Amino acid sequence: MPGLTTLPPFPDDVLTHPLLVVDYELIKAGNEQEIDKFWKAATTLGFWYLKNHGADELVNQMFDMGAETMDLPFEEKMKFEQGDDGMSFGYKAPGANATDETGAKDTVEFINISQDDALAWPKPVHRAYPSTVNARMAGTIRPFIEHSAEVNLVLMEVLAKKLGFREGLLASKHRLDETSGSETRCIKNPPRPGGISEEKAALGAHTDFGSMTFLHNRLGGLQVMPPGSDKWQYIRPIPGHAVCNLGDAMYIFSGGILKSNLHRVVPAPGAQATFSRWSLAMFTRPGDSVVLRALTEESELVADAVKDAENASIFENMQTSKEWFARRIKNQRSKNQQGPETWRQSRGTEHRPDAA
Ligand SMILES: O=C(O)CCC(=O)C(=O)O
Numbered sequence: 001m002p003g004l005t006t007l008p009p010f011p012d013d014v015l016t017h018p019l020l021v022v023d024y025e026l027i028k029a030g031n032e033q034e035i036d037k038f039w040k041a042a043t044t045l046g047f048w049y050l051k052n053h054g055a056d057e058l059v060n061q062m063f064d065m066g067a068e069t070m071d072l073p074f075e076e077k078m079k080f081e082q083g084d085d086g087m088s089f090g091y092k093a094p095g096a097n098a099t100d101e102t103g104a105k106d107t108v109e110f111i112n113i114s115q116d117d118a119l120a121w122p123k124p125v126h127r128a129y130p131s132t133v134n135a136r137m138a139g140t141i142r143p144f145i146e147h148s149a150e151v152n153l154v155l156m157e158v159l160a161k162k163l164g165f166r167e168g169l170l171a172s173k174h175r176l177d178e179t180s181g182s183e184t185r186c187i188k189n190p191p192r193p194g195g196i197s198e199e200k201a202a203l204g205a206h207t208d209f210g211s212m213t214f215l216h217n218r219l220g221g222l223q224v225m226p227p228g229s230d231k232w233q234y235i236r237p238i239p240g241h242a243v244c245n246l247g248d249a250m251y252i253f254s255g256g257i258l259k260s261n262l263h264r265v266v267p268a269p270g271a272q273a274t275f276s277r278w279s280l281a282m283f284t285r286p287g288d289s290v291v292l293r294a295l296t297e298e299s300e301l302v303a304d305a306v307k308d309a310e311n312a313s314i315f316e317n318m319q320t321s322k323e324w325f326a327r328r329i330k331n332q333r334s335k336n337q338q339g340p341e342t343w344r345q346s347r348g349t350e351h352r353p354d355a356a
């Protein structure tokens with residue numbers, strides 16, 4: 001895959017949304033100013049750039065793993081397909097997911113590797129993977145998942161302290177020894193030299209299903225719709241900077257104080273459209289048995305936020321993380337679409353009033 005320097009630059013003439021830059025080393029050192037900046041990002045858009053995260057070398061190796069996997073014959077990849085029953089781990093072919101309520105199909109292909117499978121390797125926990133994944137499980141994938149899970153958990157603990165949660169509360173909801181939907185994903189979107197159609201998403205508008213996402217991309221194409229805006233705005237990729245965002249679980253645990261913002265992927269803009277777009281994510285999600293509800297008894301701040309909320313029902317949702325995740329995965333599969341109601345069943349917190 002071409003390195004950053006050989007790719008055309010991100011264009012200057014598209015609508016772009018700036019993100020706050022958070023320094024992971026300063027956060028770990030307890031720097032108050034940096035923590036305040038991080039809190040601002042987490043409570044406004046729920047997206048930020050993260051620098052000094054120490055993952056760059058592993059990220060490059062993960063992109064190699066992704067390229068090796070996508071280069072396998074299609075029939076080979078299909079032996080490891082996710083299926084239509086709500087399991088995320090495995091291969092997802094282009095078009096296997098809907099991108100909106102009309103059933104329009106996505107154009108990305110990706111491989112999802114479970115954190116549980118990587119940590120227990122060579123013992124399978126959930127499923128088997130293509131040979132290209134197995135070959136890099138111990139040397140690349142497990143170290144990447146371990147590092148990324150730690151980054152996410154360190155950041156989440158900082159937010160937990162600000163919310164007034166007792167130490168270790170969020171860690172107990174994300175135990176590495178409980179099975180979960182946590183996974184890493186490498187995504188390929190083919191080039192669109194014919195120009196971009198912003199109306200046709202490569203990966204449909206969504207909020208992330210879990211707690212925190214650590215994302216790496218080279219080309220543009222990721223867009224957010226910030227609260228109060230009805231316009232999609234690009235996130236500019238910056239070398240050495242991950243893009244991190246919060247998912248629905250953190251929105252719900254915090255009674256809506258932490259934001260899980262709507263985003264999507266469209267073809268890379270401008271001259272970048274002639275290249276394949278690759279991205280790599282680590283999704284940290286709560287343990288399978290964790291109930292998704294606001295932790296009102298753990299924090300006055302959260303209790304007050306829920307009292308004032310217009311959409312209080314989302315905070316009393318009693319689905320477990322496993323049920324929430326499987327419902328969303330299953331109902332976005334193209335094969336399962338039976339009209340707008342199926343699509344609606346795939347939704348998380350997207351339709352909250354401040355993201356309309
Ligand atoms: O490819 C990207 O930049 C974002 C992907 C994404 O939002 C996701 O997989 O949930």
Ligand SMILES: [Fe+2]
Pocket residue numbers: 206207208263
């Ligand atoms: Fe996402």
